[in-house]
Amino acid sequence: MTVAKTGAEHIASLRDGRTVYIDGQLVPDVTTHPAFRNAVQSAGALYDFQAQPENIELMTFKPEGSNRRVNRAWQMPRSYDEMIQRRKALQAWANVHYxxxxxxxxxVASALVGQRMGIDVFRKHSPDRAKAFADYFDYAAKNDLFLTYxxxxxxAERAKDWSQQADNLVARIVDEDSGGITIRGAKMLGTSSILANEVLVANLQPLKPGEEDLAFSCALPINTKGIRILSRKSYESSAVSIFDNPLSSRFDENxxxxxxxxxxxxWDxxxxxxxxxxxxxQFHDTxxxxxxxxxxxxxLSVxxxxxxxxxxxxxxAIGTTKIPSVSEKLGYMAAQASMVEAMLSGMEASGSKVGEYWVPNKHFMYSAQVLTQDLYPQFVNSIRDLSGGALIMLPSSIDDFKDPMLKKIIHTTQRAAAMEPxxxxxxxxxxxxxxxxEFGSRHQQYEMFYAGARFVTAGHSFRTYDWNSATGAVDSLLSSYSLADELNGVTH
Known part of the structure; x- marks a missing residue:
């Protein structure tokens, strides 16, 4: 057995008979299917990266009671220094897929880490459910599982409550017995479910009394009988080549x-x-x-x-760097990128101990989320502005280079001071x-909405800001003088 989980181990674990559909067809093996195989390899590359001897200490730690190292994503930091150590590992992993x-x-490992820190929330709900969650966390961490949620x-019909939607739309409890519960219906968005070992099923959206059939949380292997995964269109399968689509051909997590x-x-x-x-x-009180x-x-910082x-x-590439307006634009974008890193450092440094664990400053985290929802499309638009027509006037595909006459034209027309054609x-x-x-457009939509619409993220920021400190400063100013004192010539 290797010191830490490797890519080969992860890829082998995905050959488990899972039920995945795309383009009307059942996928016999996600590791070899042209819609998913490169993304599978990219997921495997993450585990290969952590298992490299030179990366073992940076990327992994050994959980208590385990004889094998696992990714630091499963680490529950007990100090600021441990939080920074963990963050550096996560940034190194993000660098692998840019x-x-x-x-x-x-x-999802990070989500479970935060929930495990708040195990008392589960204990107040039910000692049995708390034990099930704690046992599952230990199992998932020690096996370095790849989870989606x-x-x-x-x-659907947004004017209606979830319990009023059409039958079998929203996943709900439809039966139970001594062995457990039975659920039926749908949940979203199973991003990376094709690449994952297991799925956490839960409810981030508020539920109301009377919706108890919808009120459950569980974790299941992706190949569990009855789980059907309906993939969206694969950008990987539409990619012409790595040369033409270096990102979408390899990092389309689906x-x-x-x-x-x-x-x-x-039940367990x-x-x-x-x-x-x-x-x-489960999410907000933990x-x-x-x-x-x-x-x-x-x-996102990466x-x-x-x-x-x-x-x-x-x-x-297009020779505009020294134009004053362009260098100004680049300087402004550099300031914005540094702001993202500074906010990350701020939420860590101004974090605090909650019980025995070091946790990030919640309001700083939410404020970063609100600001970066706008920042990402601004960055994309800035790149488009800087490019002009350069991103449009390109050869149709790598095949154009195979024709000597077309290759000559490309070499003549795709000239740059700092690059070969x-x-x-x-x-x-x-x-x-x-x-x-299409891959890039999906990412813009993702970064704008993965944490919820603006009113959701801004609502988190509103609820977590220290308004008493801000309004207290205003009240302090107003209480330092009065109209009567001014009229009577009293000085302060």
Missing amino acids: GFMGRSPDH VIINPQ DALIYFDDVKVP RLFVYRDTDVCRQ QGHSFQNYQAQIR KIKFLLGLARRLTE EDKVKFLKACWDAVGS
């Missing part, structure tokens, strides 16, 4: 709807049972929501820096894949 795998294995309901077709959930995999308020508490979104900001690098290289085309193809392709 920040484009939003649901890499460290995301489905924690929101399918969009979003999916997961339908639970009378799926049996054993059930963490919340028919309690609408505990469904909310550190679960904080840690999952803190991880997202860690990943992705924003990558986009900034694209912007700089773009101006070099082929290098310029290669770079501009990568740039377009990041900001203009």
Whole structure:
């Protein structure tokens, strides 16, 4: 057995008979299917990276009672220094995919880390459910599992409560016996479910009294009987080549709807049972929501820096870097990228001890989320502005280089002061894949909405800000003088 989980082990674990559909067909093996095989390899590359001898200490730790090291995403930091150590590991992992795998294995692991810190929430709900969750966390951590989650309901008739939607739309409890419960219905968005070992099923959206059939939380292997995964269109399968689509051909993690077709959930995999308020508490009264979104900001810091690098290289490719307005734009974008890193450092340094664990500053985390929801599309638009027509006037595909006459024309027309023609085309193809392709457009939508609509994230910021301190300063000023004193000539 190797010191830590490897890519070969992970890829082998995905050959488990899971039920995945795409383009109307059942996928016999996700590790070899042209819609998923490169993304599977990219997921495997993460585990290979952590298992390299030179990365073992950076990327992994040994959980108590385990004889094998696992990714630091499973580490519950007990100090500021441990939090920084953990964050550096997560940034190193994000660098492997340039920040484009939003649901890499460290995301849901981070959510579970925060929830495990708040195990008392589960204990107040039920000692049995708390034991089930604690035991599952230990199992998932010691086996370094890749988890996805489905924690929101399918969009339908928004004027109706979830319990009033059409039958079998929203996943709910339809039966139970001595062995567990049975669930039926759908959940979203199963991003990376095709690449994952197991799925956490929960409710981030508020539930109301009377919706107890919907109020559950559990974790199941992806290949559990009755779990049906309906993948969206694969950008990987549409990619012409790595040269033409270097990001979408390798890092398309795929979003999916997961339908639970009378799926049996054993009691020892059930963490919340028919309690609408505990469904909310699982995320918001523990550190679960904080840690999952803190991880997202860690990943985004890598992705924003990558986009900034694209912007700089773009101006070099078309020879505009020294134009004052362009260098001003690059300087402004650099300040924005540094702001993301500074906010990340701020939420860590101004974190605090909650029980025995060090947790990030919750308001700083939410404020970063609100600001970066706007920042990402601004970055994309800035790159488009800097490019002009450069991202459009490109060879149709790598096949154009196979024809000597076309290759000569390409070498004549794709000229740059700092790049050879082929290098310029290669770079501009990568740039377009990041900001203009269908894959790139999906990422803009993802970064704007993965944490919820603006009113949701701004609402978190509103609720967690220290308003008493802010309004107290105003009240202090107003109490330092009065109209009567002014009229009577009293000085302060």
